[in-house]
Amino acid sequence: xxxxxxxxxxxxxxxxxxxxxxxxxxxxxxxxxxxxxxxxxxxxxxxxxxxxxxxxxxxxxxxxxxxxxxxxxxxxxxxxxxxxxxxxxxxxxxxxxxxxxxxxxxxxxxxxxxxxxxxxxxxxxxxxxxxxxxxxxxxxxxxxxxxxxxxxxxxxxxxxxxxxxxxxxxxxxxxxxx
Amino acid sequence: xxxxxxxxxxxxxxxxxxxxxxxxxxxxxxxxxxxxxxxxxxxxxxxxxxxxxxxxxxxxxxxxxxxxxxxxxxxxxxxxxxxxxxxxxxxxxxxxxxxxxxxxxxxxxxxxxxxxxxxxxxxxxxxxxxxxxxxxxxxxxxxxxxxxxxxxxxxxxxxxxxxxxxxxxxxxx
Numbered sequence: 001x002x003x004x005x006x007x008x009x010x011x012x013x014x015x016x017x018x019x020x021x022x023x024x025x026x027x028x029x030x031x032x033x034x035x036x037x038x039x040x041x042x043x044x045x046x047x048x049x050x051x052x053x054x055x056x057x058x059x060x061x062x063x064x065x066x067x068x069x070x071x072x073x074x075x076x077x078x079x080x081x082x083x084x085x086x087x088x089x090x091x092x093x094x095x096x097x098x099x100x101x102x103x104x105x106x107x108x109x110x111x112x113x114x115x116x117x118x119x120x121x122x123x124x125x126x127x128x129x130x131x132x133x134x135x136x137x138x139x140x141x142x143x144x145x146x147x148x149x150x151x152x153x154x155x156x157x158x159x160x161x162x163x164x165x166x167x168x169x170x171x172x173x174x175x176x177x178x
Numbered sequence: 179x180x181x182x183x184x185x186x187x188x189x190x191x192x193x194x195x196x197x198x199x200x201x202x203x204x205x206x207x208x209x210x211x212x213x214x215x216x217x218x219x220x221x222x223x224x225x226x227x228x229x230x231x232x233x234x235x236x237x238x239x240x241x242x243x244x245x246x247x248x249x250x251x252x253x254x255x256x257x258x259x260x261x262x263x264x265x266x267x268x269x270x271x272x273x274x275x276x277x278x279x280x281x282x283x284x285x286x287x288x289x290x291x292x293x294x295x296x297x298x299x300x301x302x303x304x305x306x307x308x309x310x311x312x313x314x315x316x317x318x319x320x321x322x323x324x325x326x327x328x329x330x331x332x333x334x335x336x337x338x339x340x341x342x343x344x345x346x347x348x349x350x351x
Contacts, residue, residue, distance in 0.1 A: 016350040020210035022241055023269070024277060026328055027217035027339040028230070035226040071227030075333035111227065113334045137334045142227035 032083060034072035034176045038144045042169070043067060045100075045154045057156065064153040070104060070132070071147040072176055073139040074113075083135040085116065085176050086128035092170030094154075097161030100124045100170065104131050104148040111146065113138025118148065124172060135176070204252035206260060208348040209244035214326050223333070230331050238282040239323035245348050246288055246318040253318040254289040259351040261314040266305040269341040277342065278302040278327040281313050285322035292317055302327055309347060 043065045047057045074083055087102055094100045102122055107115035114136025122129050132148060140147035156162065214236045222230055245260055247253045264279060280302045287293035294317025303310065313322075326344075 016206040017347060018206050018208045019345055019347045020208040020243070021267075021343050021345040022210050022213040023215075023341060023343050024213065024266075024326060024328075025215040025339055025341050026234070026275070026331070028331065028333070028335055028337045029218055029220045029222070030337040031220060031223055031333055033223060033226045037227075071225075073223045073226055073228060073333055075223075075230075075335075075337040077337045080337070112229070112332075137336070139223075139229045139333055140227045142225050146227055 028075060030077050031073055031075035032176045034174060037069045037071055064151060066149055066151040068150040069144050069147050070150055071140045071142055074135050076137050081178055083176055083178055084130050085132040085174055087122060087124055087131045087174050088128040089124055089126050090171050090173040092168055095168050097158040099155050099157045101153045103151045107148055108146055110141030111139045115140060205248040206348055206350045207246055207248055208346055210346055212241040214240040229333055232331055233329045236326040238325045240326055241324040243322040244320045257317055259316045261349050261351055262312045263309040263347045264312040265307055265309045265345050267343045267345055271340050271342045272335055274330045274335060275340055276329045277305045279305055280325055282325045283323040285319045288318035288320055294319060
């Protein structure tokens with residue numbers, strides 16, 4: 001009986017250990033999205049007629065517009081390159097003699113990460129042009145007042161090509177890409 | 179020695195013999211079944227300008243754990259106490275990612291006649307690379323459900339697959 005007792009105790013006193021494991025894998029995909037805030041509604045740009053014969057056509061307050069903001073989110077893979085936002089006309093045409101321009105502000109407060117750098121004043125045409133470059137892993141914040149403020153303007157490039165009462169609608173497309 | 183003492187002696191011998199049979203050559207084991215693999219869909223950011231939601235949670239039984247002995251008798255008769263510790267070992271991880279685990283149920287007894295019990299581990303606890311006490315119990319138990327939660331997920335991290343290994347250690351006390 002004593003032997004049984006000792007054996008039982010020795011079994012109980014021997015600390016036994018075992019291990020098991022499994023993996024946890026979590027994948028963050030590459031992400032590149034942008035939008036225009038507060039919405040995609042059209043903006044209107046126009047000139048005011050001169051008050052005095054012989055004076056040039058003046059650009060009224062409605063000749064520029066800063067009501068739109070560009071928001072984006074960018075997740076980049078290991079070793080991936082920075083991204084840029086391009087702008088181009090995808091339908092319609094700017095009236096002859098005019099230039100349609102847009103300028104992105106520096107990134108506003110909000111969000112986080114490496115936000116892009118504005119390329120300056122860009123003439124919008126049918127060829128895509130860089131508007132913002134050097135976008136890293138970042139998010140700008142969502143809504144008006146976040147991201148980059150977009151200021152549109154029209155300027156007269158050639159008086160000789162201007163047509164009276166020309167009224168054109170154009171579609172402007174922004175693209176974020178690697 | 180009276181008959182009563184003789185009977186008592188043989189009962190004691192019987193108990194010890196049964197216990198000895200149950201515990202002879204028994205070895206504690208832990209089975210960890212399942213894993214948690216999760217890939218965020220590309221549309222995880224619901225609105226441009228926003229970050230990822232930051233926290234993601236597995237099913238309540240993403241992984242199940244069995245704590246048991248290696249022998250038939252021990253699993254049914256041996257009343258042993260045990261403790262499960264948990265840690266992680268990073269394969270390709272980012273310190274900004276915080277992994278939590280918790281026990282979401284009691285599992286089931288190996289033998290319902292002698293069910294044993296299980297305590298602790300029901301609140302999320304952060305996994306580190308050092309063992310920490312997770313939960314404990316007695317007797318063999320099966321299918322103890324485990325849930326995970328990951329926080330710190332952001333587009334500011336590299337877009338790739340992060341991998342860590344979660345290691346459970348059971349110790350017979």
